[in-house]
Amino acid sequence: MKILVCISNVPDTTTKVSFTENNSKFNTQGVQFIINPYDELALTKALEITEKVGGTVTAINVGLAETEPSIRKALAIGANDAVRINAEPADAYFVAEQIANYAGSLGFDLILTGRESIDYNGGMVSGILASLLNLPSVNVITSIEVDGNTAIMERDIDGGKEKLSCNFPFVASAQKELTEPRIPNMRGIMAARTKPLQVIEAQSSAIGSSTQSFELPAPKGACKMIDASNAGDLIRILNEEAKVI
Amino acid sequence: MSVLVFAENSDGIFKKSTLEAISYAKEVAKITGGNCTAISIGNVNQEQLSLLAKNGAEKIISFNHDSVNNFNAEVFSKIISETAKSENSKTIVFSNTYSGKSVAPRTAASLKAAIVSGVISYPDLSNGFTVKRTVFSGKAFANVNMSSEIKVISITPNSFVINETNDALNIIPASNQVDANDFKTKSIEVSKASGKIALTEAELVISGGRGLKGPENWHLVEDLANALGAATACSKPVSDMHWRPHSEHVGQTGITIKPNLYIAIGISGAIQHLAGVSSSKVIVAINKDPEAPFFKAADYGIVGDAFDVLPAIINAAKNRA
Ligand SMILES: Cc1cc2nc3c(=O)[nH]c(=O)nc-3n(C[C@H](O)[C@H](O)[C@H](O)COP(=O)(O)OP(=O)(O)OC[C@H]3O[C@@H](n4cnc5c(N)ncnc54)[C@H](O)[C@@H]3O)c2cc1C
Ligand SMILES: Cc1cc2nc3c(=O)[nH]c(=O)nc-3n(C[C@H](O)[C@H](O)[C@H](O)COP(=O)(O)OP(=O)(O)OC[C@H]3O[C@@H](n4cnc5c(N)ncnc54)[C@H](O)[C@@H]3O)c2cc1C
Numbered sequence: 001m002k003i004l005v006c007i008s009n010v011p012d013t014t015t016k017v018s019f020t021e022n023n024s025k026f027n028t029q030g031v032q033f034i035i036n037p038y039d040e041l042a043l044t045k046a047l048e049i050t051e052k053v054g055g056t057v058t059a060i061n062v063g064l065a066e067t068e069p070s071i072r073k074a075l076a077i078g079a080n081d082a083v084r085i086n087a088e089p090a091d092a093y094f095v096a097e098q099i100a101n102y103a104g105s106l107g108f109d110l111i112l113t114g115r116e117s118i119d120y121n122g123g124m125v126s127g128i129l130a131s132l133l134n135l136p137s138v139n140v141i142t143s144i145e146v147d148g149n150t151a152i153m154e155r156d157i158d159g160g161k162e163k164l165s166c167n168f169p170f171v172a173s174a175q176k177e178l179t180e181p182r183i184p185n186m187r188g189i190m191a192a193r194t195k196p197l198q199v200i201e202a203q204s205s206a207i208g209s210s211t212q213s214f215e216l217p218a219p220k221g222a223c224k225m226i227d228a229s230n231a232g233d234l235i236r237i238l239n240e241e242a243k244v245i
Numbered sequence: 246m247s248v249l250v251f252a253e254n255s256d257g258i259f260k261k262s263t264l265e266a267i268s269y270a271k272e273v274a275k276i277t278g279g280n281c282t283a284i285s286i287g288n289v290n291q292e293q294l295s296l297l298a299k300n301g302a303e304k305i306i307s308f309n310h311d312s313v314n315n316f317n318a319e320v321f322s323k324i325i326s327e328t329a330k331s332e333n334s335k336t337i338v339f340s341n342t343y344s345g346k347s348v349a350p351r352t353a354a355s356l357k358a359a360i361v362s363g364v365i366s367y368p369d370l371s372n373g374f375t376v377k378r379t380v381f382s383g384k385a386f387a388n389v390n391m392s393s394e395i396k397v398i399s400i401t402p403n404s405f406v407i408n409e410t411n412d413a414l415n416i417i418p419a420s421n422q423v424d425a426n427d428f429k430t431k432s433i434e435v436s437k438a439s440g441k442i443a444l445t446e447a448e449l450v451i452s453g454g455r456g457l458k459g460p461e462n463w464h465l466v467e468d469l470a471n472a473l474g475a476a477t478a479c480s481k482p483v484s485d486m487h488w489r490p491h492s493e494h495v496g497q498t499g500i501t502i503k504p505n506l507y508i509a510i511g512i513s514g515a516i517q518h519l520a521g522v523s524s525s526k527v528i529v530a531i532n533k534d535p536e537a538p539f540f541k542a543a544d545y546g547i548v549g550d551a552f553d554v555l556p557a558i559i560n561a562a563k564n565r566a
Contacts, residue, residue: 231553235561
């Protein structure tokens with residue numbers, strides 16, 4: 001089984017978001033970057049699968065050199081090799097196109113992404129990628145079992161769950177329950193230093209969307225306190241004052 | 246020219262998020278020119294289809310077939326992109342539901358269209374074609390310019406009003422050909438929690454955190470939710486400890502929600518939790534610690550022990566109904 005795992009390099013979840021250059025750029029000053037949490041699940045699942053049925057796991061990132069610590073971490077967790085496509089990831093379409101260009105002829109049986117990248121929250125890369133490669137896509141999987149040439153999966157759907165099957169090759173996106181993320185051990189960290197990390201130049205692509213400016217939400221007014229001894233009054237206030245019930 | 250909108254149904258019923266998308270598409274059609282055309286896939290009766298006309302669809306293309314009652318990303322995107330081509334649609338609108346998120350990107354790729362999801366504004370044409378979307382799980386917004394000829398927009402549920410326009414009912418059967426080979430993913434079993442309000446679409450959400458001490462106390466959250474007709478949610482540790490299902494976990498690594506009312510009970514208000522809920526219109530925090538960070542993000546607060554204050558709130562909610 002040949003598996004490709006797509007890794008997005010994202011600001012740590014505790015990041016206080018701010019912007020520079022007239023609110024046109026995300027302020028990376030002092031920001032700690034991590035592997036997107038859903039991509040860690042995808043990577044761990046890929047390793048669990050290859051440990052069971054054999055095969056290799058390749059990690060891929062579209063990003064500039066500054067993303068290499070995250071890529072090395074993916075190697076330390078257990079990916080066999082990694083690829084970085086050297087470009088600033090302009091939007092989901094651009095990222096998907098670059099990955100499709102790379103993966104097109106290499107015969108991956110399974111391509112895994114996260115459910116969404118926690119920075120831009122698009123949730124679009126896996127579907128675009130699958131469509132460009134003419135492969136089926138299965139979003140938000142919470143389990144996957146390999147049975148010969150077929151995978152049996154569960155996924156979240158609106159209002160419930162679905163069990164479904166799909167023959168390899170296909171693209172799937174990882175949802176929270178898929179597995180528990182693996183933490184790199186000392187041996188993994190040592191081995192990662194010498195594992196292959198290939199850098200490929202990006203191919204030109206029509207970028208369909210570009211961020212013009214960012215805004216922060218309006219600050220909340222002061223919190224109105226309701227006395228605990230009169231807690232039932234909350235319902236009246238929500239009805240008469242806030243008008244939400 | 247037309248604005249095409251995917252009218253997603255759930256077991257033959259159009260949900261609120263679908264009607265929001267229809268009204269949104271109608272507004273886009275007014276802004277960009279063209280008519281508002283809806284595409285419905287699966288068995289839906291005329292009474293339901295007439296809801297689409299009532300809320301803005303000038304033309305309804307219906308692929309009324311048993312074979313597509315279950316959602317299938319490949320087949321749905323094939324039908325929608327073929328329809329977009331035959332209808333000469335320049336903007337295609339989806340709702341950012343699980344199904345919408347699966348089919349919108351595939352549609353964009355087959356139409357070579359730019360795509361933006363999580364959209365919370367109408368397009369602004371004063372300088373190109375710009376929409377506002379949520380980024381960083383609600384910690385910020387981005388104004389995104391879309392430059393391709395065809396554009397795919399996926400809107401956040403509960404962000405737009407439903408406008409009754411009472412358009413004339415104009416249903417056209419779809420002419421797409423779908424055969425068994427198009428179904429690459431095969432559904433084995435679908436299980437839906439009946440009677441539960443889907444969290445992503447709920448207008449009212451009651452959420453519990455570690456402060457509730459254990460799953461045996463969740464009847465308090467559920468009683469309040471039932472009395473108000475609300476959905477239930479929880480913080481990450483609560484689902485990690487299996488007190489509640491993962492599907493209820495909200496926050497930066499869970500579901501992002503945008504209800505009219507979010508009541509947080511025994512939740513401290515960590516930055517990752519707030520990221521997923523801070524777009525809620527009204528936030529109420531109930532916490533026994535007056536220093537809990539949630540009070541800084543809330544509109545209303547009660548400092549008190551949940552086990553003391555909730556019975557009075559549940560009572561008041563029941564008496565109101
Ligand atoms: C300095 C900087 C500025 C950026 N500015 C913007 C911007 O203005 N607008 C914008 O849309 N994006 C921007 N990005 C890119 C952003 O980080 C994402 O890579 C890209 O937008 C796709 O995001 P998404 O939320 O749509 O991805 P999603 O569709 O939510 O991602 C789903 C999955 O796709 C995979 N994936 C996503 N991104 C990558 C990647 N880069 N490499 C490999 N796999 C990936 C992961 O598996 C991820 O879990 C910027 C990135 C950087 C570093
Ligand atoms: C990478 C990462 C991602 C994360 N993503 C998420 C996420 O998506 N969503 C999320 O929720 N968290 C997330 N977290 C976890 C987050 O940092 C917090 O740990 C978590 O939100 C705390 O949950 P809590 O408020 O239920 O529990 P606690 O922090 O333990 O808070 C319990 C609160 O209950 C109050 N309390 C106790 N007893 C009572 C009582 N009897 N009556 C009233 N109040 C009482 C306490 O004063 C306290 O404020 C993430 C963390 C990391 C590192």
